[in-house]
Ligand SMILES: [Zn+2]
């Protein structure tokens with residue numbers, strides 16, 4: 001006899017769809033297929049020691065750790081913060097310098113205009 005639904009993992013088979021769906025949610029089936037909490041694959045859990053994220057695959061965890069590590073390192077890296085501050089200060093100095101030049105030009109322009117006005121008025 002052929003069965004409509006066949007679970008080779010549990011050697012369970014049925015023709016009743018409801019029975020089948022019920023079987024899919026049984027602890028036995030979940031344990032066998034590795035979806036249950038208390039399954040035999042529990043040792044295969046990989047945990048990121050930085051943010052305690054859990055990964056089922058070693059690769060996934062390893063890849064996450066790489067990203068997780070670099071972002072945190074960058075944030076706590078005092079050298080890169082110093083470098084960033086350096087750039088900000090330098091930019092600030094340049095802005096200040098530009099402002100000074102601008103003011104100098106403006107002053108000389110105003111002086112010129114004032115000079116020409118006073119000359120014309122005479
Ligand atoms: Zn099953």
Ligand SMILES: [Zn+2]
Nearest residue numbers: 048050051068
């Ligand atoms: Zn992490």
